[in-house]
Amino acid sequence: MSDLEHTPSPFVAGLPIGAELPLPPVAEWDIFPFEGDLRVxxxxxxxxxxxxxxxxxxxxxxxxxxxxDQEFLWTDEHWRLTGLREPSGLxxxxxxxxxxxxxxxDLPAGRAAELGPMLQRVERALHALGGIARVHVDKLGDGAAHLHLWFSARPEGMLQLRGSYLSTWDDIxxxxxxxxxxxxxxxxxxAMAAEGGTAHV
Known part of the structure; x- marks a missing residue:
């Protein structure tokens, strides 16, 4: 690659690198997990x-x-569902x-067409646990090149766990x-196998 391709974009070039930044307004939200003296x-x-x-x-x-496949919760011909390697807070x-x-x-067209129904299917499977208010779905991808979509189950009644900090609460x-x-x-x-595929646990 040329040096030109490694030049930061105008957006990045305009960021305040190394500067002291204020806390964002989310620090005042009732779902913000932290309190006390914090710095960015x-x-x-x-x-x-x-x-x-x-x-x-x-x-x-x-x-x-x-x-x-036996290391996954569920698999079928085109998709696999896995849990975390050990329990977390949710x-x-x-x-x-x-x-x-x-x-x-670069997801092939056939798999892309299946993705919407699969999102619904996994959400239904998490609701099968009972006592789940919402299922959060995230696509990050900074750590691995193999597409993986996260599904996190928020317990009913735990209003502090609503919104964008659910994954942070999962760590806490x-x-x-x-x-x-x-x-x-x-x-x-x-619940996944009831609609096809194979359960492995």
């Missing part, structure tokens, strides 16, 4: 080119591609990914008991 970290300079994401060099080096956090090594931009709350986490995984897998 200064912005670092851009790293260009960015380091490659995991699996960016192809499926042979992708952890998700190389996992056996009743359930699961990730949906295509079997093939694709990111969203004590992990649920392992037996409950495993039982929840079985419920989700069975």
């Amino acid at each position: 970290r200064p912005l670092d300079r851009p790293v260009l080119p960015e380091p490659p994401r995991h699996g960016e060099d192809g499926p042979e080096n992708c952890d998700q591609c190389n996992r056996a 009743p359930a956090v699961v990730l949906l990914m295509p079997r093939g090594h694709h990111d969203l931009a 709350l004590p992990p649920i008991p392992v037996a409950d986490w495993q039982a929840n995984g079985r419920v989700i897998a069975a």
